Amino acid sequence: MARFVWNRLLVSIPVLLGSLTLVFLIIHWLPGDPAQMIAGDDAAPDRVEFLREQFGLNQPLWQQYLQYLWDSMRGDFGHSFANSMPVMDRLIAQLPATLALTAVSTLFAVILGVLLGILSAVYRNRVLDYIVRVVSLLGVSMPKFWLGILLILIFSVHLKLLPAIGNGSFKQLILPAFALGITGAGMLARMVRNSVLEVIHEQFVLTLRAKGLTERLVLYKHVLRNALLPALTVLGLLVGEMLSGAVVTETVFSRQGLGKLVVDAINQKDIPVIQAAILITGVFNIIVNLLVDVSYSYVDPRVRKSA
Numbered sequence: 001m002a003r004f005v006w007n008r009l010l011v012s013i014p015v016l017l018g019s020l021t022l023v024f025l026i027i028h029w030l031p032g033d034p035a036q037m038i039a040g041d042d043a044a045p046d047r048v049e050f051l052r053e054q055f056g057l058n059q060p061l062w063q064q065y066l067q068y069l070w071d072s073m074r075g076d077f078g079h080s081f082a083n084s085m086p087v088m089d090r091l092i093a094q095l096p097a098t099l100a101l102t103a104v105s106t107l108f109a110v111i112l113g114v115l116l117g118i119l120s121a122v123y124r125n126r127v128l129d130y131i132v133r134v135v136s137l138l139g140v141s142m143p144k145f146w147l148g149i150l151l152i153l154i155f156s157v158h159l160k161l162l163p164a165i166g167n168g169s170f171k172q173l174i175l176p177a178f179a180l181g182i183t184g185a186g187m188l189a190r191m192v193r194n195s196v197l198e199v200i201h202e203q204f205v206l207t208l209r210a211k212g213l214t215e216r217l218v219l220y221k222h223v224l225r226n227a228l229l230p231a232l233t234v235l236g237l238l239v240g241e242m243l244s245g246a247v248v249t250e251t252v253f254s255r256q257g258l259g260k261l262v263v264d265a266i267n268q269k270d271i272p273v274i275q276a277a278i279l280i281t282g283v284f285n286i287i288v289n290l291l292v293d294v295s296y297s298y299v300d301p302r303v304r305k306s307a
Helices: 002-029 034-039 045-054 061-073 087-122 127-141 144-158 171-199 203-210 215-252 258-268 271-299 301-306
Strands: none
Touching: 002 061, 002 271, 034 045, 061 271, 087 127, 087 171, 087 215, 087 258, 087 271, 127 171, 144 171, 144 215, 171 215, 203 215, 215 258, 215 271, 258 271
């Protein structure tokens, strides 16, 4: 197992390097001069040139790239262009709120998605199945920003049950977590339904029924365990999507977090903050997918033996 984890980490290095390179090039190809934006439109050319030299923006692009890679490997993300604060301090201050939102959204998506998927498979081609499939389709199709605004209008403006904006309490986390997790719940429900329907007709399931096991025991102990592998793969992708989707959700609900920080940094072309946030997001996705791969071995013993 240790060798398996090590090999996965080695494979993740070029993936992370490629994403960092792509983000670096896109940021530097975008129109606008960060030094000019910081100094202001009416700033003197000498002031703009001083800022450009201070932040190393006057160096050749390849030299900036190599310096960025070297600093990233040392964990030195520099200082923000906007307020000269250490980038790591800004990320550490905002990251817990985004991780909390992602964790609650993932938990909501897993519980609701797996439950709806099982119900849809058990009551196949019945009324409940059709309802679950329609709900899943709506969850996958609705844009996060539109759903967030709709939730604010219903539960905050009209019913006055939950706060619409801000951080600090669990109530303020419910609406954004629902808006962010409903898409994952819909995808998981459809995946679990299809997987259960495939496994439930396997030969070993017929054998278990012939031995006299109850339908509930067959479903939850044997069928569901074998049907979880495709769902785990989707879950790994969904966690990364939720982390990136926090950009939209935190903006709609005016929440402080990594997503809001990235949006503000893009508007200000605060290059160090954007690059550091992308790096942390990439590392987080690598860790999540590694945990998903490791979980395969506990769900399916065949994967553990091959590893």
